[in-house]
Amino acid sequence: MARNRADILQRQLQGPQAPATATQLTRQTTSAHAVRQLPRFDVTLMEHFLDNLLPFKAEVYELFRQHPELLVAEEEGLSKEEHRELVRRSLRAILAAGYSPMSFFARDHAKYFYLAELLSLVDLSLTVKLGVQYSLWGGSVINLGTERHRKKYFDDIDRFRLPGCFAMTELKHGSNVAGLQTEAILDVHTDEWIVNTPDDGAIKWWIGNAAEDGRMATVFARLKVPAPDGSGALDDHGVHAFIVPLRDDAGGLWPGVEIHDCGYKVGLNGIDNGAIRFSSVRVPRDNLLDRFATVDRSGRYSSPMTSATKRFAATLGELTGGRVGLTCASVGVLKGSLMIAIRYGAQRQQFGPPDAPEIAVLDYPSQQQKLMPMLATCYALNFTKSKLVEKYCEMKRTKDEALVADVHSLSAGLKAYTTSYTNTAIGICRECCGGHGYAAVNRLGALRSDHDIFQTFEGDNTVLLQQVAALLLKEYRDSFRGSPLAATWSYLKIWAQDSLPANPLVTHETDVTHLRDPAFLLRALRYRSARLLHTLATRLRKHSRRSGEFAAWNKCLLHVLALSRAHIESVMLVEMLAAVDACVDPDCRRSLKALADLFALDRIYNDIIFRNDDYIAPEKAKAIYRLIGSLCGELRGVAVPLVDAFAIPDHILRAPIGLSTAGVDPYSEYLAAAGFDA
Incomplete structure (x- = not known):
């Protein structure tokens, strides 16, 4: 038995040996609703499949x-x-x-x-x-x-001997970086930049590390140099990054620097956010971070970029790592929240038949249909997050321009989608844990409060989703000019046929094998993305002629956001199905396929576009609804092993109602936390 498990684990780590594909798996496991229970899988195998850095x-x-x-x-x-x-x-x-x-x-x-x-x-x-x-x-x-x-x-910086800040956001400007007001004016006589806050709206705000620790900061400011004609006017070259001292070695404020603590926040009170005002702070000319632009001793400005727009885009493009990091952290919070809620639901007894034991709350369909689609989404986000990290690493290695654009879009969209989804999910997990979820010791409240700001910093989610839509529209327009499409957008090549009315036979098909066929699920989500893209482009053209581009975009803003979310969900399904195909262990693969199906079907059923476009007939929608309930019931049986596979130890999870060591008495840790003696 031990040898057999070791052999399976070795095959898992080596990669697939021609396993059944997702399509083949559908044919094997979906002969109507007969399959009520998924096989229990080896949690260790799933852990290793999800995570190749377990030793770390x-x-x-x-x-x-x-x-x-x-x-x-x-x-x-x-x-x-x-x-x-x-x-x-x-x-x-x-x-x-x-x-x-x-x-x-x-x-x-x-x-x-x-x-x-x-x-x-x-x-x-x-x-x-x-x-x-x-x-x-x-x-x-x-x-x-x-x-x-x-x-x-x-x-x-590495050893924390030089704590620093990232001073971009201002009181009146956050997402609109190009509109920042802080200025850095070159004094050619002293060869120094004079960094200044021109008015209160330009005070740097919410700056992490500023209130107590920060000794230096990367300050984003408008680079201004004397005009070459000697008129005394200043040429404004837009926003650049400068290293500016905040405190001396003894912790005293640098001359001209004023810092105030932003005080208590809704969450993340372990971060010393501060507000900074600069009053003619002088720094050497070499403190300009000059990878994309330089200024010589005479004040002459030069840049390897062919335009200010490209230089600004390149500057912001180098900061995508922050969005990748937030996506990864947000997925971690989602895993922990689901682990707490699902473990609690599996052991909490509530009501039951007359003269019979109470049943676990996770056995109720109402609880299953809250938690199982979120668990499916968590797995999809995990695999998509891993793909984003892989692409980011390749981008840093190759500097390939197409990959840079791909990572920029995917990191923006996935950060926005993941953080918004996780924030909503934490609240549902709290609700699923009843009153015990409201206890601070069970952590869901603190996770919700601390995570909330993830939707705003490193790019407000609404702004980031607009960036995704803008890039989709560019690729859409380029497709008519014969330009090659990047891999992430490849499905746009078939937008025309996918935008045509669906085959009437397919729109009415209710067979479970069809509904769980990866080809159907992928085509449906891609149809939605292509349809939204096509109609958005048409609406923007119409409204632009009447009202101008800004008004047209604003009028279509909700359409823009719907398109971006749909696109990200299409990418997520691709990665989830790829994971199904890559998984060697048949029992793990069955659970992963059920998660992938539930993720896609949940989106199809809940988006009215499919019924408005007659892509899904009423009887098919009813069949999908029944199948969602069936999948939730099947996944309930393996829900605890699925969250156990996240491999979060009890001393890290620290929520008494969600610990793996609860054993016979699930409330022993909870009682101890409240002060009761064992």
Whole structure:
């Protein structure tokens, strides 16, 4: 038996040996509704399939097992000062253990993003602190600067000897980076930049690390140099990044720098957010992060980019790593929330037949149809997140322009989709845990509060989704000019045939084998994306002629957002089905296929576009509804192993109602947390 399990595990790690495809699996497992129970799979095999960095996970989580004093207890109500000190101690413990986050971010991106996911359930404030110090402050130095900046700052940033900030957002401007007002004016006589906050609206706001720790900052400001005609006027070359000191070695504020604590927030109170005003702060000319633009001693501006628009896009493009990190951390929070809710639902007894034991709340269809589609989405997001990380690593290695555009769009869309979805899911998980989900000790409230801002920073989700739609429209228009399409957009090649009315026989087909056929599911989600894209392009042309492009876009804004979400869900299904095909173990593969089917069918049933377009006839919609219920029931039987496969140890999850060690008495840990003696 042990040898057999070892052989299976070895095959799993080596990759697929011609397993059944998702289509073949459908034919094997969907002969009507007869299949009521999915086979129990080996959780260890699923863990290894989901995660190729399990040894690293074990190391990181063991560090916190050895230092339980670093694990924040939400119910204790730490002050912001206490929480900030705890986060600093945790970060220093990571460094003392020999980890180099800056090296990960510069050379081992997959491990850096994985670390962000792991720490999300330790303390989201710690995850964000890591991101501010290494992805934002450190990343801006090494990605926007040149080799001299890297040599000067890299080691001190890595060891947290030089805590820093990413000072982009202003009181009046956040998402509209091009509209920032802070200015950096070159004084050619002293060869210095004079950094200034022209009015209160330009005060840098919500700047992480600023209130207490930050000694330097990457400040985004308008680069202004004297006009070459000697008139005394200033030429404004738009927003660039500058390294600006905030504090001296003793912690005193730098001359001309004024900082105030932003105070308590809805969540993430372990982060010392501050507001910064600059009053004629002088910094050397070399403090311009000059990878994309330089200014010489005389004030002459030059850039290798052919236009200001391309330079600005290249500057912001180097910051996509932050969105990737947030996506990974958000998936980590979603996994933890579902683990708590599903484990609780599986052991919580409530009501039952007369003269019979109570049944678990997870046995009720109402509970299943809340949690099982979210579990399916979590798996789809996990595989899509992994693909995004893979593409990001390849992009950094190859610098391929098409891949850069692909990663920019996918990171924007997936960050927006994942963080919005996770925020909603945490609330549903809290509801599914009843009153016990409201207890601070069970963590769902704190996770919801801490995660909420993920929808806003590193790009407001509504703005990011508009970026995705804009790129889709560009690819759509280019397709008419014969331009090649990037891989992510390849399905647009068939938009014409997919936009045609569906075959009447197919629109009425209710057979389960058909409904679970990957070809049908993929075509349906791609149809929706193609249809929304085609109709959006038509509407924009019509309204632009009447009202101009800005008014047309605004009028179609809800359509824009629907298109972007539909596109991301199409990509998610592709990655989920690819995972099904790659999985060797037949029992794991059956569960993954059921998750993929549920994810797609849930989207098809709940989007009215399919019925409005007669893509799904009423009787087919009813069949899909019944099948969703059936799949939820099947997945209920393996729901606990599916969340166990996330491999989150109890000392990291720390929610008494969701622990794997609950055993015969599921409330023992909960009672102990409330102060009752064993």
